[in-house]
Amino acid sequence: MNVQGSIFDDENVINIPLLNGEMDYYPKFFSEQESNALMQALRASLDWKQESMKLYGKDILFPRLMAWYGDAGSNYSFSGRNYTPVPWTTELLEIRNRLTPLCGKTFNSVLANLYRNGNDAMGWHADDEPELGPHPIIASVNFGATRKFRLRYKNNHQLTYELPLSHGSLLVMKGTLQEFWEHQIPKTKKVLSERINLTFRHITP
Ligand SMILES: O=C(O)CCC(=O)C(=O)O
Numbered sequence: 598m599n600v601q602g603s604i605f606d607d608e609n610v611i612n613i614p615l616l617n618g619e620m621d622y623y624p625k626f627f628s629e630q631e632s633n634a635l636m637q638a639l640r641a642s643l644d645w646k647q648e649s650m651k652l653y654g655k656d657i658l659f660p661r662l663m664a665w666y667g668d669a670g671s672n673y674s675f676s677g678r679n680y681t682p683v684p685w686t687t688e689l690l691e692i693r694n695r696l697t698p699l700c701g702k703t704f705n706s707v708l709a710n711l712y713r714n715g716n717d718a719m720g721w722h723a724d725d726e727p728e729l730g731p732h733p734i735i736a737s738v739n740f741g742a743t744r745k746f747r748l749r750y751k752n753n754h755q756l757t758y759e760l761p762l763s764h765g766s767l768l769v770m771k772g773t774l775q776e777f778w779e780h781q782i783p784k785t786k787k788v789l790s791e792r793i794n795l796t797f798r799h800i801t802p
C-alpha cells in the first residue's frame with residue numbers, strides 16, 4: 598500500500614521517466630466493460646464541434662471534434678481563441694472523481710477530443726499555457742481506437758518517445774514535462790475507427 602494513498606499497486610502503473618519530465622501510464626485504468634459504456638455515452642452526450650483556429654489571418658478547421666467542460670470561471674485560451682466551458686455531464690464528473698486521488702487538487706476542467714479516424718490528429722504542442730501553472734498535472738483518459746502518442750524534446754527533436762494509448766487507459770503527465778517536451782497524435786492510415794481522449798486539467802482562473 599502506497600503511503601500517499603494511491604489506489605493502485607505497482608503492477609497497474611508504469612512510470613516513464615524522461616529527461617526533465619515524467620509520465621505515469623495506467624494501461625487498464627477502466628475495465629473493458631466500463632470503457633465500452635463510457636465510450637458510447639461520451640460519444641452520444643458531449644457537444645462535439647469542429648472548431649477553427651486563426652492562422653496567418655485565415656480560419657483553419659481543427660482536424661478533430663472538440664468539447665470543453667468545467668467549472669464556471671475555468672476559461673482557457675489556445676490557438677488564439679478563448680473557450681468558456683459548459684457544465685459537467687454525469688459521465689465526466691464520474692471520471693473526474695476517479696482521478697481526484699491522483700492530483701493534489703480537483704481537476705476543474707476537461708478538454709474532450711474526438712478523432713473520427715486516423716485522418717484526425719493533433720499537431721506538436723505543449724500544454725504550457727500560463728493558466729495551467731508552472732508544473733501542471735494533466736490526466737489524459739483514452740477510449741476507443743488505440744493511437745500513438747509521440748513526444749519530442751523541445752531543444753533536440755532527435756530525442757523522441759512513443760507510446761500507444763489504448764482503450765480504457767490513463768496517462769498522467771506531470772513535473773516539468775510540458776516545459777521541456779512537446780507531444781502530438783500523428784495521422785495514420787491504419788486506424789479507421791473513432792477515439793475519444795479527455796485531458797483533465799486544473800486551471801487557475
Ligand atoms: O489525444 C491525445 O491523446 C492528446 C490530447 C492532447 O494533447 C491535448 O488535449 O492537449
Ligand SMILES: [Fe+2]
Pocket residue numbers: 722723724780
Ligand atoms: Fe496536449
